[in-house]
Structures are given as structure tokens and as C-alpha cells.
Amino acid sequence: MKKRSGYRKNRNRMRRFVAREYMADKLSLLSRQEFEWHIIKALSSIKELSNLEQRKGYFKALYNNMPVAIGYHQAPPNGHETYEGVWSFYNSFRSRGYSGLIYISSGYFEEACHNLEDRDLDTPITLLNIDNLLDLMEKAHMHPDEEFLDDLVQEKIRKYREKLNKDKEKVPAFYKLKRYITSSLLFFGASFLFPSYFPFYFVLSILFLVLGLLSQVLSSNRAVH
Structure with missing residues (x-):
């Protein structure tokens, strides 16, 4: 029983890893409209968030009944959002009456961006990187189905074995x-x-x-x- 339980845990861990990798790669390839739809779907998993409305280049919503603006950045594979990008969003919305700002990236943020997040600002900003976004997508059940995931895992194993054989030949x-x-x-x-x-x-x-x-x-x- 322990072996079977351990196998299931390892299989589920592998499935989750492959699913997140697949979703992250997919996000970087979507059209702008598709990317925005994925953001909306992911944000739907936040129970404190309501009245989500899409505006030109951003979203507005209520977070615990307080108005917030949500910006987003579609990063290339393994890409980063710059401090300039985050600051541009913050500077544009900090004086519009929002209680807080949220900025989402399908990549990671430069270190300087976190310095802005940590500052005691009149209008605080929260940064959500690709890991946070994938967590929201999981909660919204946006991951691939199990059959597709199993195919991805098998493909991953096949490529790994091919790489091992090539490394031996090298x-x-x-x-x-x-x-x-x-x-x-x-x-x-x-x-x-x-x-x-x-x-x-x-x-x-x-x-x-x-x-x-x-x-x-x-x-x-x-x-x-």
C-alpha cells in the first residue's frame, strides 16, 4: 500500500510539474485577446475579487469591496518585466482613486520591482509573477485534462531518455x-x-x-x- 501511495504521489507531482510548465509556455504564445481571457479566468478564483471589468489595457474590480486596478504583462518564455514597466503602470493609476493596484506578469519581475512593492506607498501595489498566476489558474481548474497530461509526461520521459543516450554518445x-x-x-x-x-x-x-x-x-x- 505504501509503495502504491508513493507512486501516486510521485505521479501527481510529475503531472503538476508538467502541467505548470505547459501552461507557462502556452501563456507566452497566446494572442493578446486570449491572454486577457486567461487572466480573467484565473482572477475568477480569487473569492475576495468581484465586479471584474475589462478596460483598455487593464481591469478594474472590487477587492473586499474596495476598488482596485489590475495591470498585466505578457512575457516571452522565461522573460522578466522591467521596473520601468511596473512603474509606468503604477504612475498611471496611483492617483485615480483606487485603494490598491495589482500587476500580473506571465514571467518574473526584476529585483527593483519588489522594492516598489515593499515601499510604504499611499496606493500599495501587489505583484503577481508566473508562479502566482499558475497557482490561480490551478484553482480555476485551467490545467490540461489527465489524459493529455499523461501524454505530456510520457513525451517528457521520452525526451529525457533521448538526451541521456545522446549524452552517452557525446x-x-x-x-x-x-x-x-x-x-x-x-x-x-x-x-x-x-x-x-x-x-x-x-x-x-x-x-x-x-x-x-x-x-x-x-x-x-x-x-x-
Whole structure:
């Protein structure tokens, strides 16, 4: 039972990791209209938020019945929002009567942005990065279905195995040859140290020498092709 429970936990952990990675990649590829729809859907999971209205380039809503403005930034894969981008939004909305501001990015924020968030401002600003956005999307049940997730996991495993095999093939032929030659010399020496086993160790010595030469020839052929 413990093994089965551990397997389920690992499977669910892997599914969640792959789902979040997939959703993050997808966000960076959406059209502006699709991206805004995803933001609206994700924000619907915040129970304190109500009366969400889309305006030109931002949203307005009530957070605990207090007016807030919500800005957003669609970042490229592994992208960051700059301090200038956050400050531009803040500077545009801080004097419009909002009790607070929220700024969402599908990437991360430059360190200076957090300094703005931590300051004691008349109109406070809250920054939500890609991790926070993915949390909201999970709460809104925006993740892929289980069958699709299983396919993604299998694809991830396949690519990982392919990478391992390629990494093995990338081991320089010189080092492979060196290992075979070293083994050949060791067995060759052992054949004289233990005369009664001379034929056995001598054959092994020849075998490793041949394997070393073959590996060198095969790697040369691969390099040519």
C-alpha cells in the first residue's frame, strides 16, 4: 500500500510539474485577446475579487469591496518585466482613486520591482509573477485534462531518455579508447603475474584492445556521416 501511495504521489507531482510548465509556455504564445481571457479566468478564483471589468489595457474590480486596478504583462518564455514597466503602470493609476493596484506578469519581475512593492506607498501595489498566476489558474481548474497530461509526461520521459543516450554518445572517443587500452594493459600485466591464468588474461587483454580500436573506428564513421 505504501509503495502504491508513493507512486501516486510521485505521479501527481510529475503531472503538476508538467502541467505548470505547459501552461507557462502556452501563456507566452497566446494572442493578446486570449491572454486577457486567461487572466480573467484565473482572477475568477480569487473569492475576495468581484465586479471584474475589462478596460483598455487593464481591469478594474472590487477587492473586499474596495476598488482596485489590475495591470498585466505578457512575457516571452522565461522573460522578466522591467521596473520601468511596473512603474509606468503604477504612475498611471496611483492617483485615480483606487485603494490598491495589482500587476500580473506571465514571467518574473526584476529585483527593483519588489522594492516598489515593499515601499510604504499611499496606493500599495501587489505583484503577481508566473508562479502566482499558475497557482490561480490551478484553482480555476485551467490545467490540461489527465489524459493529455499523461501524454505530456510520457513525451517528457521520452525526451529525457533521448538526451541521456545522446549524452552517452557525446563521450569523446579518445576517452573510450583510453579506458579500453588501460583495461587491456591491466589484463596483459596480470597474465604475467599469474602464469596459470596466462591464456585467460591474455585473451581478455586482446579483447579490450580490439574493442578500443573498434570504438575508435565507429566514432570516426559517425563523425564522417
